[in-house]
Amino acid sequence: MNKPRIWGGLPQINCNTPLNVYLRSVFDALPSLIFVVDEDIKIQEYNAAAAEFLSGKRATILKHRGGEVLHCLHATDVTEGCGRAPFCKTCVIRNSVAEAFKGSRISRRRTKIDIIRDGHKTELYALITCSPFMISYPTAIDSFSGLTSSSIFSRTLPA
Numbered sequence: 001m002n003k004p005r006i007w008g009g010l011p012q013i014n015c016n017t018p019l020n021v022y023l024r025s026v027f028d029a030l031p032s033l034i035f036v037v038d039e040d041i042k043i044q045e046y047n048a049a050a051a052e053f054l055s056g057k058r059a060t061i062l063k064h065r066g067g068e069v070l071h072c073l074h075a076t077d078v079t080e081g082c083g084r085a086p087f088c089k090t091c092v093i094r095n096s097v098a099e100a101f102k103g104s105r106i107s108r109r110r111t112k113i114d115i116i117r118d119g120h121k122t123e124l125y126a127l128i129t130c131s132p133f134m135i136s137y138p139t140a141i142d143s144f145s146g147l148t149s150s151s152i153f154s155r156t157l158p159a
Contacts, residue, residue, distance in 0.1 A: 033144040036133065039101050041066040041083060041094060044139055053147075066093060066142070073114035073121060093142065096130040100140035106130040108145070124149055 017025075027034065028048035036045040042063050046054070054061055054069060067075035067082030077085035088094055092111035099106055108127040115122050129143040 030143075033147065035066065035142045035144075036135075036139050037066060037097055037142050038137075038139055039097070041097055041142075043069060050144075067091075070113065071116045073116060092128055093130075096128050097140045097142060100130040100132045100142075101138065103132055105132070122149055 030047055031049055033050040033053055034047040035043050035050055037043055042065055043061055044063075046061065056069070061069050065075070065082035066072075067088075072082060074085045074087040074091075075082040077087060082088070083091075083094055092109055093113070096106040096109055107129050109129070111126055111128055113124040113126060115124060125146070125148050126144040127146045129145065131141050133139050133141045
């Protein structure tokens with residue numbers, strides 16, 4: 001039996017490839033961090049770039065709120081967790097997902113994300129894109145692009 005050819009670490013896709021394998025390959029080929037989330041920002045699925053960034057086990061990522069998984073500084077402000085602290089009312093990610101659930105498409109909205117990484121506060125800058133998406137239940141696709149820890153870069157990100 002011939003094994004599929006590998007190019008750039010990805011399996012070769014052709015017209016005989018099952019649709020789910022094809023779509024997963026496209027999803028994982030995207031260089032931006034992509035998350036499929038529910039209305040409470042609980043991660044339903046994520047792509048290879050997000051997996052590399054998160055470096056956790058799927059069981060600790062899936063069905064958990066994005067702020068908890070990303071180690072957002074504000075996810076522990078209150079005992080209820082991500083999305084419940086006063087700061088969360090101004091969270092660009094949470095507000096973008098809320099707008100997507102109302103049918104809007106959000107494109108390249110600038111944000112700064114304060115996370116805890118290796119025990120230290122780190123500021124990340126990103127462009128957030130979010131769109132409504134229906135599988136068997138309503139979800140949103142949330143994309144983080146231009147992710148950097150440089151504040152100089154954050155001022156040059158296009159709006």
